[in-house]
Amino acid sequence: MATDESLGLQHRSHTTDEHARHRAPQAADATRVAPRPRDPLKRWRIAGLILPLAFLAAIEVLVRASVLPAHLVPAPSTIAETLWQLGGERLARHIGASSMRVLAGFGIGSALALLFGGAMGLSRRLDALLDPAFQALRAIPSLAWVPILLLWMGIDEAPKITLVAIGAFFPVQLSVVAGIRGVDRKLIELGEVNRLSPRALFTRILLPASLPQIFTGLRTGLSLAWMFMVAAELIAATRGLGYLLSDGRETGRPDLVFGAILLLALLGKLSDSILKTIEARVLSWRDTADEPSSSRGAR
Structure with missing residues (x-):
């Protein structure tokens, strides 16, 4: 009997070892890091980078072949x-001056827009009180603000930053109000059923649900901040990309004008890409049709 028991123990030990050997590769596969899904839009992204370069190359060829007049459309090599x-x-001083004005004006304008937009989105009475005035002010062109700000603030940095803040304020404020008002009523009723406090209702339901539209307004406000910055520097500035535009126009140098325009395009794209990256990180919890999936290819 002892022999039978020892044989049984050896059989069970052998079986256990076999199961352990079979489970070991499975455990190793489970702990192995899954490969990152391939980006189905990689080729299109590369093509999107090549497209403007191809356009500049075509302009270069057309100008060198005298198809386009060089005194109106300078060759990209001449601009460079x-x-x-x-x-x-x-050049770094001009770029730095414009970038700091946009950064300061956009920061001030978007902060005020988030404050007023949030209050107006939560209070219909406040919205009815302030919306007519804001819509009237939003319709004023950027150049119309310049003489007023110069009269009030002089020709220092204050009027330029204020003008940039005005340009960034209205699209952000409008998007905040629209984002809060556009939250699904069922989500709000769910929060009320769970007896959330007004603060918890805002932080846990209203704010996350309205963030996509708020980021859209922030990106729109950032692009308008660059436009309003150029308007400010065209009138009263001694440095900046807007000043280069004005100087090129007055001296009859289209190469300088187009150079400033290309720099504005590059800086605008760079700043928008940074904000878009922040948006992707903040809104990584979303599961929408726009979000790529490893099991779903792009069309």
Whole structure:
């Protein structure tokens, strides 16, 4: 009997070892890091980067072939040479001055817009009180603000930053109000059923649900901030990309004008890409049709 028991123990030990050996590769596969899904839009993204370069190359060929007049549309190589002749330090001062004005104005304008927009979105009475005035002010062109701000604030940095803040304020404020008002009523009723406090209802339901539209307004406000910055620097500035535009126009140098425009396009794209990256991280919890999936290819 002892022999039978020892044989049984050996059989069970052998079976256990076999199961352990079979489970070991499975455990290793489970702990192995899954490969990242391939980006189905990779080729299209690369093509999107090549497209503007191809456009500039086509302009270069057309200008060199005298199809386009060089005194109206300078060749991209001529524009690059002009920017190079400005010098790195001088060009950096112009870029830095414009970027700081946009950063300061956009920060102030968007902060005020989030504050007023949130209050108006939560209070219909406040919205009815302030919306007519805000819509009237939003219709005023950017250049119409310039003489008023110069009279009130002089020609220092204050009127330029204020004008940029005005440009960023209205699209952000409008998107905040629309985002809060556009939250599904069922979500609000669900919060009320669970007896959430007004603060918890805002932070847990209203704010997350309205964030996509708020980020859309922030990106729109950022693009308008660059436009309003140029309007401010065209009138009263001694440095900045708007000043380069004005200087190129007055001296009859289209290469300088187009160079400033290309720099504005690059800076605008860079700043929008940064904000878009922040948006993707903040809203990573979304599961929408726009979000790529490893099991769903792009069409």
